[in-house]
Amino acid sequence: MGKIKMRPPVAAAKADRSFWLQDINADRLTDPLQGAETCDVAIVGGGYAGLWTALRIKESAPETRITILEADFCGSGASGRNGGQVHSWFAEIDQLSAVVGDEDALMLCRATVDAIDELKALQDAGTIDMDLRLDGWLWTASSIAQEGAWTPAFEHCRKIGEDRFRSLDGADILRRTGSSASYLGIAEEKAGTVQPAKLALGLRQLALARGIVIHEQSPVLEITPGAQVQLQTAQGVLSAPRVVLAANAWLAALPELHPYLYVVSSQVIATAPVPQTLTDIGWTSGASICDAQRHVLYYQRTPAGQVIFGRGTGSIAYRDRIGSTFNRSGDLGFDNVRELHRVYPELRGVAVLHDWCGPIDCTAEHLPVFDHLKDHPNIFYAVGFNGTGIAQAPVAGHIMASLVLGRQDRWSRCGLVGIGRRTRLPPEPLRYAGARLVRWAIRVKNDAEISNRKANPLVTFLAGLAP
Numbered sequence: 001m002g003k004i005k006m007r008p009p010v011a012a013a014k015a016d017r018s019f020w021l022q023d024i025n026a027d028r029l030t031d032p033l034q035g036a037e038t039c040d041v042a043i044v045g046g047g048y049a050g051l052w053t054a055l056r057i058k059e060s061a062p063e064t065r066i067t068i069l070e071a072d073f074c075g076s077g078a079s080g081r082n083g084g085q086v087h088s089w090f091a092e093i094d095q096l097s098a099v100v101g102d103e104d105a106l107m108l109c110r111a112t113v114d115a116i117d118e119l120k121a122l123q124d125a126g127t128i129d130m131d132l133r134l135d136g137w138l139w140t141a142s143s144i145a146q147e148g149a150w151t152p153a154f155e156h157c158r159k160i161g162e163d164r165f166r167s168l169d170g171a172d173i174l175r176r177t178g179s180s181a182s183y184l185g186i187a188e189e190k191a192g193t194v195q196p197a198k199l200a201l202g203l204r205q206l207a208l209a210r211g212i213v214i215h216e217q218s219p220v221l222e223i224t225p226g227a228q229v230q231l232q233t234a235q236g237v238l239s240a241p242r243v244v245l246a247a248n249a250w251l252a253a254l255p256e257l258h259p260y261l262y263v264v265s266s267q268v269i270a271t272a273p274v275p276q277t278l279t280d281i282g283w284t285s286g287a288s289i290c291d292a293q294r295h296v297l298y299y300q301r302t303p304a305g306q307v308i309f310g311r312g313t314g315s316i317a318y319r320d321r322i323g324s325t326f327n328r329s330g331d332l333g334f335d336n337v338r339e340l341h342r343v344y345p346e347l348r349g350v351a352v353l354h355d356w357c358g359p360i361d362c363t364a365e366h367l368p369v370f371d372h373l374k375d376h377p378n379i380f381y382a383v384g385f386n387g388t389g390i391a392q393a394p395v396a397g398h399i400m401a402s403l404v405l406g407r408q409d410r411w412s413r414c415g416l417v418g419i420g421r422r423t424r425l426p427p428e429p430l431r432y433a434g435a436r437l438v439r440w441a442i443r444v445k446n447d448a449e450i451s452n453r454k455a456n457p458l459v460t461f462l463a464g465l466a467p
Ligand SMILES: Cc1cc2nc3c(=O)[nH]c(=O)nc-3n(C[C@H](O)[C@H](O)[C@H](O)COP(=O)(O)OP(=O)(O)OC[C@H]3O[C@@H](n4cnc5c(N)ncnc54)[C@H](O)[C@@H]3O)c2cc1C
Pocket: 006, 007, 008, 009, 044, 045, 046, 047, 048, 049, 050, 069, 070, 071, 072, 073, 074, 075, 076, 077, 078, 079, 080, 081, 082, 083, 084, 085, 086, 087, 218, 219, 220, 221, 246, 247, 248, 249, 250, 266, 267, 268, 298, 310, 357, 358, 359, 360, 385, 386, 387, 388, 389, 390, 391, 393
């Protein structure tokens, strides 16, 4: 049977890691895989998706022997680099409904609300200290073009009697964010922010405590399918009858998945701590905030008073090769600094101490997909979180556990399972060239619209070609 090559990540230099990872000690590693080992379920990737899958399998089948192989260290991928915004899937219920139907969409959205409760319970019990603050998630407009971006989700919720969001005016937003840049929006109140790397490392600790074996610095180089799948690393081989690929954007290198995935970069900056300045402008809460630009702008203040500002960049990976610029781009977060100063002119003199990037695994539908490889019913995958994973990965864990354990239930039957109904993207090099052009147009359009200018018709047309 043909071997499947993997393309492991380029590890980030310590100085290029996210502020979150640098702020905690992420250096205590488990041993790499050496020699031959076996287990019942092998998981490739130690981010939220891999860790939640492992934990869910343990919850329902405690006797299962699970081993996670992680290329660098748990949380080194998107899970330790993200914006820390926690919100449910209700913001995307209209998109979900279009793909999975109303009933499943509601079930999945409610499951993410339960996941937020679960995160809170883990924190309240002292199991995972993740700085979770449920001070709300604000989806706002800071220009005319952004107004009402939330209407389809808002109206959909109303229609089905789910009272998830409340409308905000400029005074509400100013009171909660200390900024008057956004003047209209909605809020999901049971939502907020976390320190994402603390969450990732907390899940890792929980997994270890529950008997899950983790080998870090063990990139899987090659998969040999079969009744006993073999995962080859530099120094060892792990054999298992069932395998889960939870390697996020790096899965786009698999020929079978490549047609459905494109990988873009999102960039984040962190300022020096300025708690007093933030208190002076009235920004004290732990709300997560975003505006409705196409390359969404997302921000939060940490409990210690650092300001975190993130935004999608125009970068896309050619042939899904994720190079070191997906760790750090080298432009010192220029674009995000500009946005920081637009939203918070009071912070113009404040030092920006960190900038970093991360890859986002996108599908045309902007929703994840769960399945097994076509010719290998014992090799499963979870991919396509599209930049929204904190409350979604715990749900993915349920779905993956049901698939791996061969259970027929609401998780394994839900409409996110099955790649067959998903949109295939154009082949390379057309895809890269087209995506570059479209993302450039989105950027130009964004920038015009932020200043309430209209982009020219050609730019508007090109931006409209985005999936
Ligand atoms: C910059 C940025 C900002 C974001 N902001 C938010 C946000 O505010 N809120 C939100 O909910 N979501 C956000 N997200 C999305 C969220 O972080 C992801 O959806 C989530 O972390 C996905 O988890 P994962 O386990 O699939 O991926 P990852 O955390 O990337 O884990 C995959 C792991 O697989 C490992 N791996 C890859 N290849 C191999 C191999 N061959 N062998 C072994 N291991 C391998 C990697 O090292 C990595 O650790 C953001 C993402 C980024 C990049």
